[in-house]
Each structure stands twice: as structure tokens, then as C-alpha cells.
Amino acid sequence: MPQAETAVAEPKAVLPEVVLDEVTVRYGRAGTGTLAARRGTQALTTAVEGVSLTLADGGFTVLVGPSGCGKTTLLRVVAGFEPVSEGSALVRGSAPAPGGGTGIVFQQPRLFPWRTVGGNLSFALARHGVPRAQRPSEVAELLARVGLTGMGRRRTWELSGGQQQRVAIARALAGEPRLLLMDEPFAALDALTRERLQEEVRTLAASSGTTVLFVTHSAEEAVLLGTRVLVMAAPAGTPGRIVAELPVDLPRTPGTDPAALRATPEFARLRGELTTTMREAAALPS
Incomplete structure (x- = not known):
């Protein structure tokens, strides 16, 4: 008897951990009353505009940029704390929501x-x-x-x-958590404690495969921790947006000596390139 053909199941597509598509976030509400009507304005503030971002499973992505460029706003969108005004945000294929496999570390321990x-x-x-x-x-x-x-x-x-x-x-x-969100978690710490915790987070991420989105102002911290760095800017009071991306190809295996890593020519090159990019982004025309 001829043997029946065995159907081979196609592998399921792996969804990205996070997908932001043309996300815009506005705060406030439309102005009302005589003064608002006379001015013809709305009491709305656009924090970020037209931001698209994909986080692949297991990556360590760092957002850098000056205060007020929308880094924390994007983190809050991914966490499910902030609604999207325009565009769409998905975490593992669903709308973001607090909890649900996402861990969050704020600037203060709380x-x-x-x-x-x-x-x-x-x-x-x-x-x-x-x-x-x-x-x-x-x-x-x-x-x-x-x-x-x-x-x-x-x-x-x-x-x-x-x-x-x-x-x-x-x-x-x-x-x-499959996804870890960190909003300048070491900003208020002394230098020694900050370096110790940076190494712990870097090691934990490398050993667990957790997807990380990390916010910082520091070019050195971004290069030390990230597998890629996204530069944000909001020049002349315009809404925040991503203006540059820098891939970081440095050793990420647990046990890598951070002091030795900082001393390498490649680390110095990447840190210098990122610092220059951040300065140029801050001066972009609106």
C-alpha cells in the first residue's frame, strides 16, 4: 500500500515583542470658553509624533536624548500607562496593558x-x-x-x-518578565553603585534573554548596556521623535569585565559617535 503523505506543519511566525507604528501622544484636552475661542487654540501638548519602533525578542534597546524629548512617554506607552492619540502600539500582538509579562523599574524605587x-x-x-x-x-x-x-x-x-x-x-x-522597561533607574545613585547595578542588569539580560527597553541620558551607559541605541530629539520645542539609530556590537556574554570593555577602542569609538549624534540631534532644525 502506498504510504500516506505526512503533512509538515509550518513554523509559526515569531511576533516582535513590541511594535509602535507612527505613534503620536498628546496631553491635555481641547480648550473651551471665551479665551480659548478668541485665541483659536487648543490646550494640547504633543509629546511625541510619528514614532515607529520594533523591539525584537531578546534585544536590549536604549533610548537616549535630552529631557523633554519623549523617552519616558514612549516607555509609558509600551507599559500600557499612556494611551496613543494616533498610530498603534502592540506588545506581543496585543494592545499594551500593565502587568502581563512586563516588568518596570522607575527612576525611584517606589x-x-x-x-x-x-x-x-x-x-x-x-x-x-x-x-x-x-x-x-x-x-x-x-x-x-x-x-x-x-x-x-x-x-x-x-x-x-x-x-x-x-x-x-x-x-x-x-x-x-519577557519584557523589562527601565526609566533611568540609576540616575540618582552614586557612581560606584551605578556601575555595580549596570553590570547586574547587563548580566541578567544576557543570561535570561529578556527584552529590555532602557531610558538614559548617558552615552556611556547606553553603549555599555545596549545592543542598539535610538537617539531622540525635540528641537525648538517640537514633538519628540527618533532621529538616529546606532547598532552596538560588543560582547554581551555574562562575566564580561565592564572595565575591560570600557577600555577597548571600539567602546571609545561608539561612545564618541553616539555623543556626536546626540549633540547634532539636539540642534536639528524643526
């Missing part, structure tokens, strides 16, 4: 001061559906990942600023 360090992490694990019996071991593992082993019973106000930010990073990693 921990619950009435809970212990472990209590903050347990709360996050509970929200991700981790059974109560598993939470203590997972809290211990998270603390170990950010260098805070044995500090689960401490109160958050007993910790230094750098330690609190480590807890915030651990909390963001509690649900093993």
Missing part, C-alpha cells in the same frame, strides 16, 4: 514602606500567580540575583538608595 523587603517581593510574586508555598524560595533567589542575600526581613527604609533600587529591580524580575 517600594511599599510598610512591607519588608521580602514582603515587597512576595506581593509581586502573588500578583504573578506564584503559589504561597513557593514564594519564600523565589524571594531568596531574587535577592541573590541582585546581591541582597539574607536581607528579606529588613524594612525598606533601612536600606540605602542603591539597595532599594536593587529591590525594585528584583521586584520587576519577580514574574520572569
